[in-house]
Each structure stands twice: as C-alpha cells, then as structure tokens.
Amino acid sequence: MRSGRPFVSEASPEELVSNLLRGALATRTLATACSLGVADALSNGPRPSNGPRPVAELAGETGVDAETLHRLLRALASDGVFEEAPPGVFRNTGASELLRRGSGWHDFAGLFGGVWYRTVADLDTTGKPTFPSTFGTDFWSWLAAHPDERATFDRAMEGGKERRAQRLAPLEWRGDETVVDVGGGNGSLLVELVRARPGLRGIVFDLPETVRDEATFGERIEFVAGDFFERVPEGDAYVLSGILHDWDDERAAAILRTVRAAAGDGALAAGPRQRPAGGERAGRREVARLAPARAARRQGAQRGAVARVARGRRIRARRVPRGVDRSPARLTRR
Numbered sequence: 001m002r003s004g005r006p007f008v009s010e011a012s013p014e015e016l017v018s019n020l021l022r023g024a025l026a027t028r029t030l031a032t033a034c035s036l037g038v039a040d041a042l043s044n045g046p047r048p049s050n051g052p053r054p055v056a057e058l059a060g061e062t063g064v065d066a067e068t069l070h071r072l073l074r075a076l077a078s079d080g081v082f083e084e085a086p087p088g089v090f091r092n093t094g095a096s097e098l099l100r101r102g103s104g105w106h107d108f109a110g111l112f113g114g115v116w117y118r119t120v121a122d123l124d125t126t127g128k129p130t131f132p133s134t135f136g137t138d139f140w141s142w143l144a145a146h147p148d149e150r151a152t153f154d155r156a157m158e159g160g161k162e163r164r165a166q167r168l169a170p171l172e173w174r175g176d177e178t179v180v181d182v183g184g185g186n187g188s189l190l191v192e193l194v195r196a197r198p199g200l201r202g203i204v205f206d207l208p209e210t211v212r213d214e215a216t217f218g219e220r221i222e223f224v225a226g227d228f229f230e231r232v233p234e235g236d237a238y239v240l241s242g243i244l245h246d247w248d249d250e251r252a253a254a255i256l257r258t259v260r261a262a263a264g265d266g267a268l269a270a271g272p273r274q275r276p277a278g279g280e281r282a283g284r285r286e287v288a289r290l291a292p293a294r295a296a297r298r299q300g301a302q303r304g305a306v307a308r309v310a311r312g313r314r315i316r317a318r319r320v321p322r323g324v325d326r327s328p329a330r331l332t333r334r
C-alpha cells in the first residue's frame with residue numbers, strides 16, 4: 001500500500017489550525033450561496049456579465065436578509081470566492097464562476113453543505129457508519145426517498161466524465177462489445193464512451209431511482225434497473241467507476257462476483273475514476289466515506305486484493321498496463 005506524501009502547507013501552524021476549525025462554516029456558507037444562486041445572479045443578472053452588484057440588490061432578488069447575506073458573501077470573499085469592491089458590492093471570481101447552476105461544483109456544494117454535512121456532524125470513532133443513525137436508513141435508500149437530492153447526486157457524479165471516457169476509449173476494444181456500466185448513475189459516462197467508440201453498445205445498470213434523461217442515450221444505450229448484489233446484465237465489458245470504494249471488502253467482492261457470474265469469456269472490467277493516491281486530499285476522502293458507508297480504505301494494490309477475494313477459484317484478475325488506467329482488471333475464466 002502506498003503511504004502517501006506528507007502534506008506540506010505554506011500556512012503558519014496557527015493559520016492552518018484556524019482554517020480547519022472554521023471548515024464547517026465555509027462548507028455551509030458555500031452551500032447557502034449556491035442555493036441562492038448568487039454566482040448565477042452575478043453572471044447572468046441584468047448587469048453586464050460578472051457583476052458587480054450591490055448585496056442589497058442580490059438580497060432583494062433572493063428574498064433574504066441583506067445583512068446576513070453580506071456577512072456570508074464577505075466570508076466567502078475572504079477565501080477568494082466572490083470579490084467585494086467597493087464595500088457591499090460583489091462580483092464573481094474564477095472560483096465562484098465554478099459554482100453556477102449546471103456545474104458539478106454547484107451540485108457538490110449542495111450535497112456537502114446538506115446531507116453530507118449533517119452526517120459528518122455525527123462522525124465518531126465507533127467503527128459504525130453515522131448515516132443510518134442520523135437519517136434512519138442507508139445513504140442509497142435515503143436518496144431513493146429524496147428525488148431532488150438524488151438528481152443532485154447524479155449530476156455531481158458526472159464530473160470528469162470526458163476524462164474518464166478518454167481513459168476507457170483506448171482499451172483494446174473489438175469494437176462491437178456491449179459495455180455494462182455497473183452503478184452507471186445517469187448514464188453520462190457511457191454516452192461519452194459511445195460517442196468516442198460508436199460501434200459499442202451500452203447498458204447503464206443502476207438503481208431504478210437514478211435521475212436520468214434517456215433521450216440523451218441514443219439508440220445504442222439502454223437503462224436496466226437492478227441491484228448489483230443480486231445480478232448484473234450480461235455483457236462483454238464492465239465499467240465499475242467509483243463503485244468499489246463505497247463498500248467494505250466483503251461487499252465489494254460480492255459485487256465483483258455478480259459481475260463475474262454475468263461476464264462473458266475474456267470480459268474486461270475497468271474502473272476509470274482515478275484518485276490521487278495518498279496525500280492530503282485522499283486522506284480527507286477516506287474520512288468523508290466513513291460517515292455514509294464505512295467503506296474500506298483501499299487504494300492501488302488493495303484494489304487488487306479485493307479482486308482476489310472475489311475471484312474464488314474461477315476468476316483471474318490481471319491489470320492492464322499503467323498509463324491506460326491504474327485500476328482496471330481483466331476477468332478471465334481459468
């Protein structure tokens with residue numbers, strides 16, 4: 001297992017601790033500004049693009065208290081999200097432009113400042129996920145009962161789909177395979193892949209409640225609803241993008257077993273979401289996953305270990321060369 005680089009910060013120790021202490025404030029403030037559409041108002045308002053606009057005007061439009069909004073925007077401006085000049089007048093920065101509606105960052109801000117924020121507030125060291133005790137059910141069932149949040153989640157997951165499709169497109173395709181995107185969300189990754197490799201057929205396999213626009217799928221992609229612990233559709237290749245990391249080893253192996261049971265001879269399994277191994281950001285992600293799912297801490301070589309758990313006596317997992325993808329495994333019969 002890679003141990004990761006030590007985190008090096010240019011901030012003083014005091015600044016570092018102080019910034020961390022108010023991290024929750026930043027998360028909530030960002031989510032609030034997003035839910036009010038402030039970045040959109042500064043971009044698309046009646047004024048020329050990118051504002052600037054007085055906070056009183058923004059507050060009037062969104063129906064919120066002007067003094068409170070001023071404090072929130074000033075706090076964000078102190079971190080480089082929005083700029084205040086002159087006092088009481090705000091404009092977008094590069095960072096706040098990222099937060100406009102329709103961008104994955106906007107959706108992530110809503111999730112991080114909403115359901116995730118509440119779950120993390122209950123994070124403890126018992127070894128049990130906090131989501132069920134906070135919300136009374138598991139994360140996926142909760143999303144099923146909250147279609148707006150489910151849609152936000154599916155849109156947020158689209159982030160980086162072009163990059164992920166670019167990793168998949170150069171694999172050794174025969175050209176007419178059926179690719180099953182296991183837990184494929186709203187299908188956006190398969191749409192990109194089939195655009196790059198038009199001979200492929202796609203099956204987006206996920207829970208029925210994913211929020212998707214099947215009109216964007218075209219004729220070569222279909223959606224199949226189901227549970228990947230029970231069965232997955234037959235196919236020539238399986239994409240597992242951002243799936244195994246949600247589960248502990250036992251359940252990750254169970255997913256791989258259902259894939260193996262459905263896979264044809266020589267089927268390919270690929271996991272195109274690349275995460276930085278080690279380092280500060282990866283460390284935070286590991287903690288982030290403790291709250292909803294208590295997933296396994298698994299990177300690089302550990303992924304191979306999960307594949308070995310899954311293979312039993314019938315599956316052989318082999319990596320395809322680095323450079324194409326770090327995490328895919330080819331599944332073949334022995």
Ligand SMILES: C[S@@+](CC[C@H](N)C(=O)[O-])C[C@H]1O[C@@H](n2cnc3c(N)ncnc32)[C@H](O)[C@@H]1O
Binds near residue numbers: 158206210240
């Ligand atoms: C972290 S998201 C990854 C989405 C997408 N593959 C990506 O990389 O953006 C995990 C996906 O697994 C799906 N999922 C969770 N439990 C499932 C189950 N039991 N059967 C099928 N899909 C499931 C979720 O609905 C979600 O779309």
